[in-house]
Amino acid sequence: HAAEAQRTDLMTITRHVLNEQGRHPESRGDFTILLSHIVLGCKFVASAVNKAGLAKLIGLAGDTNGEEQKKLDVLSNEVFVKALVSSGRTCVLVSEENEEAIIVDAPLRGNHEFDKIMIFGIYMIKDKDNVTLDDVLQPGTDMLAAGYCMYGSSCTLVLSTGNGVNGFTLDPSLGEFILTHPNIKIPNRGKIYSVNEGNAKNWDAPTAKFVEKCKFPQDGSPSKSLRYIGSMVADVHRTLLYGGIFLYPADQKSPNGKLRVLYEVFPMSFLMEQAGGQAFTGKQRALELVPRKIHDRSPIFLGSYDDVEDIKALYASES
Numbered sequence: 613h614a615a616e617a618q619r620t621d622l623m624t625i626t627r628h629v630l631n632e633q634g635r636h637p638e639s640r641g642d643f644t645i646l647l648s649h650i651v652l653g654c655k656f657v658a659s660a661v662n663k664a665g666l667a668k669l670i671g672l673a674g675d676t677n678g679e680e681q682k683k684l685d686v687l688s689n690e691v692f693v694k695a696l697v698s699s700g701r702t703c704v705l706v707s708e709e710n711e712e713a714i715i716v717d718a719p720l721r722g723n724h725e726f727d728k729i730m731i732f733g734i735y736m737i738k739d740k741d742n743v744t745l746d747d748v749l750q751p752g753t754d755m756l757a758a759g760y761c762m763y764g765s766s767c768t769l770v771l772s773t774g775n776g777v778n779g780f781t782l783d784p785s786l787g788e789f790i791l792t793h794p795n796i797k798i799p800n801r802g803k804i805y806s807v808n809e810g811n812a813k814n815w816d817a818p819t820a821k822f823v824e825k826c827k828f829p830q831d832g833s834p835s836k837s838l839r840y841i842g843s844m845v846a847d848v849h850r851t852l853l854y855g856g857i858f859l860y861p862a863d864q865k866s867p868n869g870k871l872r873v874l875y876e877v878f879p880m881s882f883l884m885e886q887a888g889g890q891a892f893t894g895k896q897r898a899l900e901l902v903p904r905k906i907h908d909r910s911p912i913f914l915g916s917y918d919d920v921e922d923i924k925a926l927y928a929s930e931s
């Protein structure tokens with residue numbers, strides 16, 4: 613009976629967000645409108661990825677790989693920017709593909725800020741008649757919502773509006789994202805660590821010690837498995853669902869790590885916390901960072917609560 617109900621009672625992402633909106637009687641539906649434009653961008657990219665064909669995407673087509681992939685990135689970025697601007701609900705947009713922040717023309721302005729395509733974070737603007745870069749340089753704790761979309765054999769959109777984390781899968785025949793992973797909670801401890809170990813020679817002592825412990829635990833616990841795809845969305849998605857830790861630490865060559873605060877570190881940290889995990893920079897809670905420039909980077913350790921506790925302890929004993 614329950615299975616039947618699941619098949620016929622479809623919780624689409626729009627229905628889900630409208631339900632959540634019911635908790636905020638003051639809301640005017642702006643977020644729902646904004647989200648429907650994000651969803652449109654995700655559907656466009658999902659369809660473009662399918663059309664691009666596997667061979668080109670994974671580089672089997674030889675030296676055109678970088679080119680082709682870039683084209684898709686650029687195209688997707690354009691679709692998102694146009695969809696978001698036309699939603700009339702955004703004010704400032706920041707994306708890896710755009711050197712400068714995009715300030716939306718006054719007549720089309722809404723109350724939100726928006727970052728990046730695969731991974732996104734949304735903030736409320738302070739004053740839409742007086743938009744400055746400071747509106748974008750807010751700490752992650754101010755974020756209203758965050759999510760990411762993962763494109764592959766199926767397309768998954770993971771979203772938090774500050775009330776837990778939910779996962780939706782695109783049903784291509786319906787053209788709708790359906791709730792398939794309600795209320796995602798990350799296990800308190802995981803069996804996987806995820807890092808680019810090729811950078812090990814440049815790591816600082818706490819990171820090196822942490823990874824050593826993953827492989828050779830001294831407390832009788834089993835050693836962890838290494839899984840690293842090298843795509844933050846994919847590595848964080850697995851971490852969120854199965855637990856463990858994802859790290860992109862600082863190293864001697866990159867003292868601030870690699871990942872970008874506004875559109876990589878913040879949204880993923882927000883989702884981790886909302887799922888019961890933690891996100892740490894090596895110095896502080898990641899969401900409490902205050903970025904100084906729109907493309908700032910930060911080291912990041914995020915995932916299962918207890919696994920992040922371990923790295924925090926190592927940094928604390930260092931100082």
Ligand code: AHM
Pocket residue numbers: 808842843844845860870
């Ligand atoms: P990019 O700034 O070139 O898009 O790189 C970001 C990506 C992340 O998705 C991923 O976590 C990381 O780079 C992997 O980096 P590395 O190849 O150094 O391990």
